[in-house]
Amino acid sequence: MKIHLNRGAGMLASVLTAFMLLSSPAFSDEGMQATGVKYVKKDQVNNGEPIKLEYWEWSGQRAEYQRKWAEAYMAQYPNVEIDVVLQPWPSYWPALITNVPAGKGPALYHMHASKMSEFCDGNLMAPIPSSVADPQHLNEHWIGFSEGAMACPKSGSIHTVPMGAMMPLLFINKNMWDTAGLSDSDIPSTWTELRAVATKLTQRDSRGRITVAGLSFDGQEWIQNAVYQQGRYLFDATGTKAQVQNPEYKAALQFISDVVHEDKILDQEVAEERHEGFAAKKSAMYIGFSWLAGYLSANAADMNWIASALPTPDGSNEPAYGNIRFAVEAVVNPFASEAEQAVAWDFWHFNYANDLTVLEDMALFNGFLPPVDTLVDAPQVGENAVVSVLAPVGQYGVINDLPNVIREEQLELVTAVILDPSDLDGKLAASEKKQNVLLSKRDDWNIIERNYGHNDKMIQD
């Protein structure tokens, strides 16, 4: 499916957007140097010659504000036309892999952290030129750079900036919460309390089947967060071997087994639907990354929900609260023509140097902690229902984005436990073996979990 920006229909919006942008503080000198290099409006780009760029995206939610960016830019430079093209996720990556090296791909495309290794290896992303971002500034003021999350594993080159940091939260359907007679003081902070309130929130039909699960989550994310919360890393110190056969991993898996088979507050039908099930009111609580806030705004606008901190085994954020993941922004296609690349980088600079864009569109709209330290204390952060919960626990987040192959293997493990709770040790052993085979196929996985700020509190091996 392709959605093209309709320039004609958006004329009025473009003029208004441009007016607002130019008259807002964001366009002042202070508001246009988030990348460490101030964006200065040029007399013209591409020598004033007409030029058309494609900007690929898979998320309809993000495309909304990307269109707004494009309109603002096109209002500045009328000779430029930027098409925000939506491609569905399953075909997005094959289409990029085949089009980009052939020089036929988009000039800009949204990147995903889990694909960084492969795209770095294939040189499918142009490195950020110092004319649009100062590497030292990014290193000192943006999250992810000093931790090694943004650099290509082998070359160390950088190609994009993070949208912000996302962390897991407990999302609660407030209407169901109130109906169950629960109050704010019942909001759980430990795993035990979580199971107790989930039991109260579970609803069944006359046949005893779960109609509303008390709790749901993405099993892979639960494993990762729960293992970190107990002080265990997922990989050994070399980052090449998975650590699965240990008490912490087993406890994380046991929790899933308990809520499904002992408490019976979750079943496979709801578990499979994950965040969509929560949005469809099939679960009363959902543990998910903070981006869910944006999803709920777009897809369950009528739902009355609140977000609270993720419960931990004993209610403490030490040794760790959970996983931090980065969603990353657009990259420039190195195979695009020189003219396209030049305009693409200018557009890139125009967007990411803008404090307001970074703060409100990239971070808060998506439920992320702002990626730049100078924006963390902005008043909008405190006013945001989701991000304000994350701010105090941010330092206890373990930065690591897992390779896809490991994510899928963890999901298989969780499904195996949901279907059959027996022989956890055997399942852990089989999964560890499988994960290590998968890890052995590449030597450039960007496993950076041990760069965690409170590494000293974690189990060392």
Place this chain on the structure above:
Amino acid sequence: MKISTRNRLFVIGAPLVAGLFFLIWFILPIGWTMGISFFEYSPIASDNHAVGFQNYIEALFEDDTFWKATVNSLYFAFGNVVLGTVLALVIANAIASLQVFQNLAKFVYFMPTLFTIVAAAVVWDEIFHPRYGILNNGLFFLTQALGLPAFPEIGWTTTTFWSMPTIILFGLWKYLGIRIIILLAAIEAIPKMYYEAATVDGVTQRQQFRYITIPLIKPALWFVIITGLINSLQVFEPMYVITEGVGGPLRSTMSLVMLINKSGFEYQRFGYAASVSMLLFAMIMVLTIVLFWIRSREKD
């Protein structure tokens, strides 16, 4: 006899065009696939290097997903070919004997073939969803109404036991129509006088089916079986759309082509994907040769 230049050109050109087409669209891709199966290869990787038979060794001796996918593909092929052929034969024979509404019956059975697979999968989910599906709930209320023990909630698509039979059923529903049309055409081509003579001699309908219909439609039957086997072993869409690309639960519906797709396009391991493709190619070739051999013995 003198052959005109125009005819000579045609005689040379026609096979040349066909050969060129075959070369470009079949021989070269197969050769390319075979070639990269000996490499750790991705079109976007900077370090594509030869690994000898390592990809084949990995598939055959290290990757249990390969064997799971192989068993799944054979399971699907067996169910789809055996049940599909028997059902298609029975239905085609029944339609052939209809005096009225024959075209309507053909249309009804052929209709699922016309649906896009995604739309069909949505309908299928409405039927087979364990919690909200028509099948489980319908059977529950039926058993209740009849005073029988309540029909349990069966995880048609969510349990390892039922997921493949459900996919096979979906495949049958979706692809049966084309087989029925092929067999029906063969049945209708049988001269009526054979049946008339048999009826005069007191041969029953069942005997006519066994001793007249089946022997005379054998070429079509073999065609349905062989193409059904090849298509079944290459199955991808039903599993992909019903399980949303996962092949679950626990890879119980992951076919070999799904594994190829996942290895190549998700994991960027095109060399490994190519080796699985070659193994699938070999498997299909061996089974097809076996079927042709059985058929040739039967002819003799």
